[in-house]
Amino acid sequence: MWHALAAIFFFALPSLQSAVPKKFAPLKFAKDGTFQISILEDLHFGENAWDTWGPEQDVNSVTVINRVLDTESPDLVVLNGDLITGNNAFLENSTVYIDEIVGPLVDRGLTWASTYGNHDSAYNLSREAMLAREHRWPNSRTEQMVFGREAGVSNYYLPVYGSDDQDSTFFDSRGGFYFQELDSSGNEIGQPNWVDVSVVDWFKKTNAEFIQKYQKNIPSLVFVHIPTNASLAAQTEVGINPHREPGINDDYTLAQQGQGWCADGSDASSCTYGGQDVPFMEALVNTPGVLAVFSGHDHGDTWCYKWDSLISGMNVKGNGVNLCFGQHSGYGGYGSWIRGSRQVLVTEAKLKNKVIDSWIRLESGHVVGAVSLNPTYGEDSYPETPDLLSSCPTCNYTLASK
Numbered sequence: 001m002w003h004a005l006a007a008i009f010f011f012a013l014p015s016l017q018s019a020v021p022k023k024f025a026p027l028k029f030a031k032d033g034t035f036q037i038s039i040l041e042d043l044h045f046g047e048n049a050w051d052t053w054g055p056e057q058d059v060n061s062v063t064v065i066n067r068v069l070d071t072e073s074p075d076l077v078v079l080n081g082d083l084i085t086g087n088n089a090f091l092e093n094s095t096v097y098i099d100e101i102v103g104p105l106v107d108r109g110l111t112w113a114s115t116y117g118n119h120d121s122a123y124n125l126s127r128e129a130m131l132a133r134e135h136r137w138p139n140s141r142t143e144q145m146v147f148g149r150e151a152g153v154s155n156y157y158l159p160v161y162g163s164d165d166q167d168s169t170f171f172d173s174r175g176g177f178y179f180q181e182l183d184s185s186g187n188e189i190g191q192p193n194w195v196d197v198s199v200v201d202w203f204k205k206t207n208a209e210f211i212q213k214y215q216k217n218i219p220s221l222v223f224v225h226i227p228t229n230a231s232l233a234a235q236t237e238v239g240i241n242p243h244r245e246p247g248i249n250d251d252y253t254l255a256q257q258g259q260g261w262c263a264d265g266s267d268a269s270s271c272t273y274g275g276q277d278v279p280f281m282e283a284l285v286n287t288p289g290v291l292a293v294f295s296g297h298d299h300g301d302t303w304c305y306k307w308d309s310l311i312s313g314m315n316v317k318g319n320g321v322n323l324c325f326g327q328h329s330g331y332g333g334y335g336s337w338i339r340g341s342r343q344v345l346v347t348e349a350k351l352k353n354k355v356i357d358s359w360i361r362l363e364s365g366h367v368v369g370a371v372s373l374n375p376t377y378g379e380d381s382y383p384e385t386p387d388l389l390s391s392c393p394t395c396n397y398t399l400a401s402k
């Protein structure tokens with residue numbers, strides 16, 4: 001969870017007086033007891049800046065963001081990793097794309113929180129520089145709470161205040177390549193792609209302090225760019241049911257934390273998964289307040305799965321936490337699945353029963369995959385999500401041929 005890991009914790013704080021403008025104030029439930037999050041993921045800005053198609057697809061991505069925000073009025077936008085494709089970036093302007101991404105948010109006075117993805121680290125792009133660029137905007141709530149070469153950057157939590165406590169935690173699952181570093185053969189140096197154990201330790205310690213202080217488990221949402229092995233195991237060992245876990249399931253088998261890394265810490269395409277995300281998975285299931293984990297990375301997967309059992313082949317047993325993908329939001333990055341944004345609606349009343357609602361708002365304006373992440377999620381039946389493709393935000397949408 002630690003190259004882009006974030007958790008939002010929801011806290012009770014009845015009367016927060018704010019003379020400060022709304023966007024600088026701590027996050028709060030609205031008067032009607034709701035708090036809505038729009039997740040934008042895998043925007044992949046800045047591809048091939050010297051060609052026409054790179055800048056053009058960024059214009060299309062801005063249109064997607066505007067369309068989503070015209071329909072949804074979130075209290076917080078989460079940029080869940082791979083904001084920029086750093087691989088072809090130029091050192092002198094690799095972070096300017098942040099301004100383009102957040103333009104529609106700034107225009108609307110919205111506030112956001114990011115996790116960084118594997119494409120946000122490259123020879124010419126650093127996570128530290130992205131954070132610095134974000135912090136030019138007061139609307140950014142992205143932070144770094146864990147330091148060190150192995151920790152990643154976007155590891156932090158955000159409290160949300162209401163009549164009950166809640167928060168979100170953001171984790172950095174890292175990946176990509178170290179900034180301005182080459183090995184003796186002149187090759188870029190890979191950065192591990194899982195949430196580092198130093199971040200897991202910070203999360204456990206922070207959570208223990210909350211329990212001590214508030215005498216209860218704080219309901220919380222987790223954001224991390226790359227999903228864990230539990231999502232892969234759900235997909236391959238249990239199977240994703242199109243009615244019970246509605247969503248596109250085209251990235252089969254999905255890519256997870258630790259992919260491409262051997263157990264001994266070396267990375268080669270021949271490496272088989274070495275289980276490096278096990279400490280993170282253990283921390284998630286041992287933290288009863290964590291209601292859901294939201295990831296991106298796999299552009300062709302958009303479902304939620306309730307991890308409530310010991311899946312064959314795994315040692316970590318699920319405790320009922322919901323593992324969700326969002327929707328590919330950008331015209332950059334691989335795949336032409338219709339773009340969109342997962343919405344998460346937290347209401348104070350439902351939170352008492354650990355229930356949150358979610359749906360995906362497509363660039364076409366339609367809603368798909370509207371579900372209640374309640375105790376019977378995984379047994380309830382929903383309409384199947386159509387597997388749509390799109391080639392531009394003002395074009396028509398076609399069904400993927402299977």
Ligand SMILES: *[C@@H]1O[C@H](CO)[C@@H](O)[C@H](O)[C@H]1NC(C)=O
Pocket residue numbers: 049050090093096097
């Ligand atoms: C970044 O620099 C490159 C190389 O000079 C240029 O082609 C590109 O247009 C620049 N991008 C932006 C957004 O200014």
Ligand SMILES: *[C@@H]1O[C@H](CO)[C@@H](O)[C@H](O)[C@H]1NC(C)=O
Pocket residue numbers: 087088089090091092123124
């Ligand atoms: C990094 O940026 C420099 C300066 O723009 C450019 O010349 C170089 O090709 C870039 N390197 C990589 C690996 O993208």
Ligand SMILES: *[C@@H]1O[C@H](CO)[C@@H](O)[C@H](O)[C@H]1NC(C)=O
Pocket residue numbers: 229230232233234236237275278312313314315316
């Ligand atoms: C990861 O999941 C696969 C199933 O997809 C399973 O075979 C493997 O044992 C799991 N490994 C760990 C460490 O969880």
Ligand SMILES: *[C@@H]1O[C@H](CO)[C@@H](O)[C@H](O)[C@H]1NC(C)=O
Pocket residue numbers: 394395396
């Ligand atoms: C989209 O489909 C409608 C109805 O079939 C058609 O009238 C319109 O020209 C199409 N637009 C594009 C951009 O293909």
